[in-house]
Amino acid sequence: MSSVKVEAYARALFEIAQAEGTLDRVEDELFRVARAFESNEQLRATLTDNTIPTERRQLVAEQLLGGKASDTTTQLVSLVVNSGQVRELPAIIDSLVKRASSEKKQEVAEIRSAVALSADQETRLAAALAKVTGKPVNLKVVVDPSVLGGLVAVVGDEVIDDTVRTRLDQLKTRI
Amino acid sequence: MIQYVNALLASEDPTITHHWLLPETAEIVYGGLASVIVVGALIKFAGPAIKKSFNARTEKIQKELDDAAAAKVNADSDAKNIRAALGDIAGERARMLAEADTQAAAVLTEGRTRIVAEVAELEAKAETDLSAARGRSSDELRAEISMLAALATPVVVEATLTDQTKNDLIEAFITSVGAAR
Numbered sequence: 001m002s003s004v005k006v007e008a009y010a011r012a013l014f015e016i017a018q019a020e021g022t023l024d025r026v027e028d029e030l031f032r033v034a035r036a037f038e039s040n041e042q043l044r045a046t047l048t049d050n051t052i053p054t055e056r057r058q059l060v061a062e063q064l065l066g067g068k069a070s071d072t073t074t075q076l077v078s079l080v081v082n083s084g085q086v087r088e089l090p091a092i093i094d095s096l097v098k099r100a101s102s103e104k105k106q107e108v109a110e111i112r113s114a115v116a117l118s119a120d121q122e123t124r125l126a127a128a129l130a131k132v133t134g135k136p137v138n139l140k141v142v143v144d145p146s147v148l149g150g151l152v153a154v155v156g157d158e159v160i161d162d163t164v165r166t167r168l169d170q171l172k173t174r175i
Numbered sequence: 176m177i178q179y180v181n182a183l184l185a186s187e188d189p190t191i192t193h194h195w196l197l198p199e200t201a202e203i204v205y206g207g208l209a210s211v212i213v214v215g216a217l218i219k220f221a222g223p224a225i226k227k228s229f230n231a232r233t234e235k236i237q238k239e240l241d242d243a244a245a246a247k248v249n250a251d252s253d254a255k256n257i258r259a260a261l262g263d264i265a266g267e268r269a270r271m272l273a274e275a276d277t278q279a280a281a282v283l284t285e286g287r288t289r290i291v292a293e294v295a296e297l298e299a300k301a302e303t304d305l306s307a308a309r310g311r312s313s314d315e316l317r318a319e320i321s322m323l324a325a326l327a328t329p330v331v332v333e334a335t336l337t338d339q340t341k342n343d344l345i346e347a348f349i350t351s352v353g354a355a356r
Contacts, residue, residue: 115341121349128353148329149336150344153352162348164332172325 006088010095013076017096020072027100028140029073033065034093035142047086057081101138109137109155112144112163129155180204 017026037044043064047057058078065074080089101108109129111117117125122139129137133155149164180201193199198206 113345114336115338115345117345121345124353125345125349128349128355132352132355148333149341151348153348160348160352162344162351164336164344168329168332171328175321175325175328 005085006091006095009080009083009085009088009092010099013079013092014096014099016076017072017100022070022072023100025070026072026076027097029065029069030076030093031097031140032142033069033073033077034090037089039144047081047089054082054084057086097138097140104138105136106138107133107135107155109133109139109153111139111141112147112152113141114143114145114147114149114164116143117141125151125153129153132160133158 013030014023017023020026037047046052046060049057058081061077061081062074065077077089080086080092085092097108109126111125122141126137126139129139137155147163147165148168150162150167152159152161152163152166197203
């Protein structure tokens with residue numbers, strides 16, 4: 001799928017969420033959906049399997065998100081599944097998040113952590129990253145047990161990695 | 176004389192002999208004269224040839240005797256040489272035996288030296304191989320330990336990462352990022 005098409009879908013989703021007045025929440029939920037889609041092979045295989053009827057795949061997405069995400073988020077994901085562009089879901093959502101951050105004059109900061117961050121920690125981390133980048137950041141936290149401990153922050157092209165996983169990898173290489 | 180002979184002959188009957196055994200006198204006379212003439216002729220004409228023949232035979236025999244003497248001398252000389260050669264052979268045999276003994280002793284000494292050197296070389300090589308094997312074993316052991324350590328470390332770290340530790344790590348991250356600029 002071309003980047004133009006991705007941008008078009010992202011803009012459409014963005015405008016719907018904005019019109020609904022739930023942009024912040026939807027953007028956050030979609031971001032988590034995108035990361036889950038990337039990391040869960042079974043989910044990815046199911047939603048991209050063309051042998052399964054589209055309606056059924058939509059139903060799967062709706063059942064997975066039902067009760068856990070807002071209606072708008074669920075409907076937007078269902079919309080992408082229905083359009084047959086589900087393979088591009090992460091790219092569309094990332095573009096949407098970037099657009100939303102840009103709208104708020106913020107830089108997207110993707111954080112990976114082994115455990116969820118408290119609200120206080122998110123606030124202080126956002127402030128610290130804003131201090132580093134010189135721009136306010138739109139924090140997107142992904143709980144990823146594979147990092148074991150610590151955090152890795154990706155802000156634009158900059159990567160700040162202080163995870164236990166990375167340290168272990170470095171230690172393994174040294175050994 | 177001739178007349179006497181002729182008269183005598185004329186008076187004799189040639190068909191009758193005077194004695195049953197002896198010849199007639201005239202025959203004796205004639206025979207005697209003829210014999211004298213033949214013997215004289217033999218002495219005169221054949222004597223030198225016979226004498227020459229005898230002399231040649233004598234010379235030939237003398238030559239053969241001289242040759243035999245010379246051959247004897249040569250044989251004596253050869254016998255002497257052979258006897259000397261026999262003596263030389265015994266000496267040569269003794270010399271060769273002595274030389275063989277010397278060479279054998281030299282070969283033995285050289286062989287012993289070589290074997291000692293080879294043993295020393297083998298010992299040195301064995302020592303080197305042993306050291307290398309020890310080094311290899313040590314390296315393999317180190318690699319094994321490293322591999323086990325690499326496998327064990329994440330397990331140990333994961334087991335010791337409590338929620339509090341994870342929270343502390345997050346706090347440390349925020350602090351370090353905040354202090355960066």
